[in-house]
Amino acid sequence: MNINDIDLNLLIAFDVLLREKNVTKAAGHLGITQPAMSNSLKRLRSLLNDPVLVRTSEGMVATERANFLAPKIRKILLDTKEALQQVDADFIPEQSQRVYRLMASDYAASTLLPKLLEHLNAVAPNITIDIMTPSDVTFHDVEDGKIDMAINLFNELPLSFHQKVLWKDSFSCLTRASNPILENFNLQSYMQSKHVWVSKTGFGVGLGMNPKDIQKLGWVDEALAQIGKQRDIKVFTRNYHVAMQLAHDDQLIATLPSKAAHIHRLDTGYAILPPPFAIPDIELKMIWSPLLHHEPSHIWFRQQVVKAAEHC
Structure with missing residues (x-):
């Protein structure tokens, strides 16, 4: 297989198809028509010489090869996004009007966030916090960098996420x-x-x-x-x-x-x-996307969350 013969858009289509396991939903996610998504699946099948998704009584199911390729292709896409993303090197907390979007359980929101807001009011008074509940957010929202951070008690986490334990609680x-x-x-x-x-x-x-x-x-x-x-x-x-x-x-x-x-x-x-x-004991963790890991404004914000947790 010659890399020059591969339409890299097919990797994006593959990633969404494996996530949704539904051609119509995948099309909606990418903002294209269902026939266009079906054509992408047809091209993927030809490229990989594999069905990718097969229809069963329980819906579309990924093939063994597709499941093997999924995390590898996902990593390629994340690495590409991270390499191309713009970095705000001129971030000044005192002047910033950035909106940070957090997913937080009400346990985290009621124990950590009051102290965090008190701290932010002192060091960066123009910053805004948008708090979402666990029901508002998916793993993929965090992985894609749509959510700056998720703070909760997690049983399992994808290996692609960065994470830090904020505290242990009895x-x-x-x-x-x-x-x-x-x-x-x-x-x-x-x-x-x-x-x-x-x-x-x-x-x-x-x-x-x-x-x-x-x-x-x-x-x-x-x-x-x-x-x-x-x-x-x-x-x-x-x-x-x-x-x-x-x-x-x-x-x-x-x-x-x-x-x-x-x-x-x-x-x-x-x-x-x-x-x-x-x-x-349980652990309260904050997790974030590799896409945001090196962004100066995000690094600063993570530091503020840790400082607030130390005073809770």
Whole structure:
């Protein structure tokens, strides 16, 4: 195969087709017609001497060779974008009016961002922060540099992302100060209580929870399973503020990251207690695209996020 015979636009088409596994959606992503996308797929099949995508009862499925090539072609495209992108070498924080777009869970938003905004107001008062939720953003939005940074608790991450741990957090139990359990708070009384489950990791819209699917319930329930216990979950939520509000019911306990629970440390209506069993610490990470890694304004912003995290 002669490199001069390859239309590099086909690599872009390949990348989108492998991501969407749907010709119509891929066409929409690139802003071209469905017939034009179908023609690109036909040309890819001829170039690679491989079907690339095959139709099954469950939709279009990538071939073994296409799956092998996908990360390699993705890296070529990312490296090309990074090499050609313009760098703002004259970035001056005090004068900048840049808008930084962040994806942050409400756990990250309520614990980290107030301190970050306080710091930015002092050093770069004209900068604006656009905060998005995990449901607003995909991995590809971050990878393509459309989102400056994602801050969340992540189970898995693509190898292409840059990342940094902002902090490790333990867990605390939050409940109403008048909850009778406070008279004798131990593992037995904890298990006899009803609970609020809260978690939102990664990206995308959440799916309905099954109380019996321990492996998908996360840190608290996995820790309980290790000692042969399963708590009685009354409410499932993906919002930490909702969980904290529900914990004001003296029949419920919310077991959540300590930095979130301690938002209510001065509220006499709440009680904060250490869990009566061991739960491994969690890590709050920030991740960003390799396309932004060397940009001066992004380097500066990452440094400000780290400074803010050190004071939370």
